[in-house]
Amino acid sequence: MRRNVLPGLRLSLGVTLLYAGLIVVLPLAALVFKAASLGPEDYWRIVSSTRALASYRVTVLCALGATIFNLFFGLALAWVLTRYRFPGWRIVDAMVDLPFALPTAVAGISLTALFTTNGWFGSILADLGIKVAYTPLGIMIAMCFTSLPFIVRTVQPVLEDLDPALEEAAQSLGGSDWTIFRKVILPLLTPALLAGVSLSFARSLGEFGAIIFIAGNQPMSTEITALLVFIRLEEYDYQAAAAVASVLLVTAFVMLALTNWMQSRALRYTVRN
Amino acid sequence: MSATPKRRKPPRVGDGPLFRRLLIGIVLVIGAILILAPLLIIGVEAFSKGWAVYRDTIIHPDTLHAIGLTVFAALVAVPVNTAFGVAAAWSITKFDFRGRRLLLVVIEIPFSVSPIVAGVAYLFVYGLQGIFGPTLDEYGIKILFAIPGIILASMFVTAPFVARELIPLMQAQGRDLEEAATSLGASGWRTFFSVTLPNIKWALLYGVVLCNARVMGEFGAVSIVSGNIRGQTNTLPLHIELLYHDYQAAGAFAASSILALIAVFTIIAKVALERQGAGRVRSSATRPALVANPAEKTS
Numbered sequence: 051m052r053r054n055v056l057p058g059l060r061l062s063l064g065v066t067l068l069y070a071g072l073i074v075v076l077p078l079a080a081l082v083f084k085a086a087s088l089g090p091e092d093y094w095r096i097v098s099s100t101r102a103l104a105s106y107r108v109t110v111l112c113a114l115g116a117t118i119f120n121l122f123f124g125l126a127l128a129w130v131l132t133r134y135r136f137p138g139w140r141i142v143d144a145m146v147d148l149p150f151a152l153p154t155a156v157a158g159i160s161l162t163a164l165f166t167t168n169g170w171f172g173s174i175l176a177d178l179g180i181k182v183a184y185t186p187l188g189i190m191i192a193m194c195f196t197s198l199p200f201i202v203r204t205v206q207p208v209l210e211d212l213d214p215a216l217e218e219a220a221q222s223l224g225g226s227d228w229t230i231f232r233k234v235i236l237p238l239l240t241p242a243l244l245a246g247v248s249l250s251f252a253r254s255l256g257e258f259g260a261i262i263f264i265a266g267n268q269p270m271s272t273e274i275t276a277l278l279v280f281i282r283l284e285e286y287d288y289q290a291a292a293a294v295a296s297v298l299l300v301t302a303f304v305m306l307a308l309t310n311w312m313q314s315r316a317l318r319y320t321v322r323n
Numbered sequence: 324m325s326a327t328p329k330r331r332k333p334p335r336v337g338d339g340p341l342f343r344r345l346l347i348g349i350v351l352v353i354g355a356i357l358i359l360a361p362l363l364i365i366g367v368e369a370f371s372k373g374w375a376v377y378r379d380t381i382i383h384p385d386t387l388h389a390i391g392l393t394v395f396a397a398l399v400a401v402p403v404n405t406a407f408g409v410a411a412a413w414s415i416t417k418f419d420f421r422g423r424r425l426l427l428v429v430i431e432i433p434f435s436v437s438p439i440v441a442g443v444a445y446l447f448v449y450g451l452q453g454i455f456g457p458t459l460d461e462y463g464i465k466i467l468f469a470i471p472g473i474i475l476a477s478m479f480v481t482a483p484f485v486a487r488e489l490i491p492l493m494q495a496q497g498r499d500l501e502e503a504a505t506s507l508g509a510s511g512w513r514t515f516f517s518v519t520l521p522n523i524k525w526a527l528l529y530g531v532v533l534c535n536a537r538v539m540g541e542f543g544a545v546s547i548v549s550g551n552i553r554g555q556t557n558t559l560p561l562h563i564e565l566l567y568h569d570y571q572a573a574g575a576f577a578a579s580s581i582l583a584l585i586a587v588f589t590i591i592a593k594v595a596l597e598r599q600g601a602g603r604v605r606s607s608a609t610r611p612a613l614v615a616n617p618a619e620k621t622s
Contacts, residue, residue, distance in 0.1 A: 299440050
């Protein structure tokens with residue numbers, strides 16, 4: 051290795067470690083410490099209580115539903131934005147980032163207003179007998195909104211870099227569009243899609259602001275895990291809050307590891323040379 | 324986005340006119356329902372009770388205080404986070420040391436942790452049940468349910484924003500220019516300000532814009548550490564919730580319209596900065612710096 055002549059290692063690394071330690075590591079360690087101080091039996095009793103289990107179920111199922119929807123819609127959106135040019139495509143492309151830029155609480159009350167039984171969409175759906183606001187369907191819509199950009203923005207660059215020669219070769223061999231999509235394009239997109247899916251799913255599991263307004267928040271049916279943590283805090287049951295929060299934290303770490311693994315796989319297909 | 328070449332090419336997969344129109348149609352309809360409508364309804368609901376109610380909500384002392392607090396939190400959290408992001412990017416990209424990858428993961432953590440978990444975690448550091456809480460209480464220092472707590476929680480959720488924009492870019496740019504400047508006798512600060520900064524300014528600004536949007540809009544983490552004291556520790560997103568649960572929907576949407584406007588400006592700034600080349604090394608805000616790879620376009 052060459053000797054490094056650049057200055058500033060001590061200062062920059064010192065600042066980085068101090069900040070990351072104080073702002074990121076210390077609080078999370080405190081949470082783990084608090085949860086661990088419960089002892090295995092109490093901990094288990096809290097995290098496996100029927101109300102907690104019901105909240106995991108709602109959270110995971112809705113996040114799954116939202117992610118599956120976003121997988122198809124996000125792929126279609128990325129496809130349309132990279133392959134087709136139509137008036138206003140730039141605006142559509144920019145609008146994809148709105149869920150990242152719009153505060154979650156604002157998204158929450160807007161989606162609720164749209165999907166309550168007298169809202170723009172809620173009234174139409176109510177006539178069809180579908181209730182969205184204050185049901186798991188509402189939770190799913192809030193999750194779809196907040197996590198949509200993840201899939202679009204991970205798939206888009208891969209689609210842009212797709213070599214047209216691959217498609218041309220497949221076409222010259224007489225493949226139909228659907229066959230080529232399935233056998234040539236989709237396999238190339240899969241790593242990016244999986245990375246986007248895991249990001250989208252992780253975000254949905256932890257989402258709070260956008261969901262609590264539309265969810266109805268009924269224990270056992272429309273109460274997400276993040277809300278249960280919040281409720282335990284309001285009841286001054288700090289240990290229970292710590293225990294349930296630690297479940298969310300562990301899930302986040304698992305998802306982080308999974309995402310990184312998938313992204314390093316996805317990257318192999320996006321290196322552009 | 325690559326421009327379509329002028330030469331007529333054979334139609335690519337999915338270029339059939341019927342399929343193409345159908346797919347664009349479906350995507351636009353769902354997009355309008357899921358993304359455009361939530362933005363539009365903010366304006367519609369905000370003015371549903373007329374201009375007077377809108378104005379009264381905005382100039383109400385509680386709203387003005389919430390706006391002030393939100394701006395203040397951003398004015399503190401964003402510069403501090405920017406300094407951290409630059410320091411982290413400098414140390415990670417300009418030097419080789421053991422544990423670099425681990426440090427990258429640590430910086431990324433706030434992205435995957437639920438804001439609620441972040442809020443609870445801060446409670447167990449500075450709250451009365453926490454590590455430092457009792458000691459701080461003895462000295463009469465209030466962090467939780469006060470402004471410092473709001474700022475700290477905002478810093479946690481946005482810690483990766485600037486660093487993740489800079490790291491892949493600085494990785495791709497390498498160390499040659501800085502090494503040349505240093506060997507010619509420039510000081511470290513001079514090297515940074517005259518050599519590195521001009522090369523990263525757009526990406527830096529890009530990270531700052533995204534960081535700012537998130538600080539101003541943060542809800543979950545802040546709602547736990549703020550204590551929701553009206554006119555004291557209510558940020559704008561918390562004030563929106565308060566109005567909403569007070570059955571003042573028009574007021575809540577009026578307050579929301581300010582944040583929606585900031586979101587729209589954020590997107591416009593993002594697009595403008597992307598034209599300057601920001602966010603291109605890793606063309607989205609979603610791929611973490613962790614897998615940064617100098618993937619420069621050679622062809």
